[in-house]
Amino acid sequence: MDSYHITGGEKLAGDHRLKGAKNGVLPILAATVLTGEPCEICSCPSLSDVHTMVEILRSLGCSVTWDEDNIRVDAKTVDQWEIPERLMKGMRSSVFLMGPLLARCGQVAMTQPGGCAIGDRPIDIHLSGLRMLGAEIEEDPHRIVCRARRLTGATIRMEFPSVGATENLMMAAAAACGETHIIHPAREPEIEDLQNFLNACGAQVAGAGTGEIVICGVGDRRAAGPGSGTAPLSGCVHRVIPDRIEAGTYLAAAAITGGEIRLLDSAPSQMAQTLARLKEAGCRVKVDKTSIWLTAPRRLRSVREIKTLPYPGFPTDMQSQFLSLLTLAEGESKITETIFENRFKHVDGLLRMGADVAVDGRTAHITGVAGLHGARVQAEDLRGGAALVLAGLAAEGETVVENICHIDRGYDKLEVVLNDLGAKIERI
Structure with a gap:
């Protein structure tokens, strides 16, 4: 199966135009x-x-x-x-x-x-x-x-x-x-x-x-x-309306790498919870009717608690990406998953990369670390796979994400978009 080979450490920057959800x-x-x-x-x-x-x-x-x-x-x-x-x-x-x-x-x-x-x-x-x-x-x-x-x-x-x-x-x-x-x-x-x-x-x-x-x-x-x-x-x-989960993923990618991004053809009004948590993590976020700008801080801040809930609550499809983001945030964060019981499968990969995460039932306790290091990890599901890619973008050295057929289910040419934004990622 195809895999992503990522050389981490590059700040993402640029524009991305969203497609339909x-x-x-x-x-x-x-x-x-x-x-x-x-x-x-x-x-x-x-x-x-x-x-x-x-x-x-x-x-x-x-x-x-x-x-x-x-x-x-x-x-x-x-x-x-x-x-x-x-x-x-x-x-x-x-x-x-x-x-x-x-x-x-x-x-x-x-x-x-x-x-x-x-x-x-x-x-x-x-x-x-x-x-x-x-x-x-x-x-x-x-x-x-x-x-x-x-x-x-x-x-x-x-x-x-x-x-x-x-x-x-x-x-x-x-x-x-x-x-x-x-x-x-x-x-x-x-x-x-x-x-x-x-x-x-x-x-x-x-x-x-x-x-x-x-x-x-x-x-x-x-x-x-x-x-x-x-x-x-x-x-x-x-x-079709813009993909608010794709939007949140690319915003998190810019945030975890210390970069900046502008999303075009977006729908900020449908992303209130995601944008609020990015601001809480220290990101500067600006919106108009169809665009979102994000600039990351020097170091992300912890988020006291995120709990996934049906809309208009925090989306379960953004939980995995935020967990990766918070592994590098200063302080302690907590994420509680209320929708699906098996949505922390990507944590094993994050631990291999040096993250400090403890899972207790449906709650993950995250203590931010100074840095992650590359490792060979495997995507177990769509959003968990995307979360491991985000961690690889910020990690030192090379990260290999295997079994990316799951990621292909929800992201259109993810590696092409990330490379256009300045990442070093190759599909093998």
Whole structure:
């Protein structure tokens, strides 16, 4: 497998223009199954997860073309309702297709989704919500089959604000008959982006980003319920919102190397918690509507406590990168992970590089050290792999990060961007 070879000690400096959010483009691509006219999705990053989603859409009968950063999907000829197992195993986000396929074809079959092993991520909330919309579901440890002659609106109270479940239910309800209320949904910006896409395609969705999402299903007026094969929505052109996790990662990369960076086409309003913690660590941060400037201090300061929480709290997808950052901060810091129980796998690599980190259950206690040294480490998941790259950028000597297929799932040509900013990193 490919690996990154990093010669540390270079300060990052320069500009970087962000692309669309990984966590935004994947559900939107899944939602194109609901349409019978071409959709053009703009600002799509070239990630392995996006390539997998494109391959899944083609396996279902969609025509898909990819021109630079734009993906054009024509789902008029969808004729399959079972997702190939090899594609399901490669990406957890393949589960997003459950709601759209059920609405379009009246049935969907898939194996349990794969993805990063960062903790227990059952899809019970997805399935219980679909049942409330009228789906009949057969489930065993390996395979799930959902069927529905007709989807009917319902009031769904979510026991946990699952992002994926919220999006899946929004897509299914958009094609149902009647009105659906999702109570206590996830509030991530990517959910608002999905709402905007669905509405541009003719759906009636309101309330994304609040405590209740209301969907007036088009099933009644289109007379095209599940199993008819008729697409309930039309096409549109849509630009995906900027990737706030990519943005946070590059800001942390500049901070850990003592550099400075300007991010273009960003969305600072969606990154309040990340920017606040960078300021607490001593970074100078300036923003306008679509840009972020960061200048690192001579030495980072410790952050008393970071606790991951659903949006608008501190994002779990930024926890690993901040842990690397704080290994070089003066003083003691604490990070508590409340979302996933196995998100400290990268700590072993940091310890090999000279970090002082003690993990107690879901809490990591970090004592800042004067410097890190290069080592051979392995990426165990997407964000943990990125965190090890950040540590390598600041470490003395050479760091080799192996198993970077995980990193490719969430960063478009990471080594190219970092080299453009002044790093010395090579993909081998």
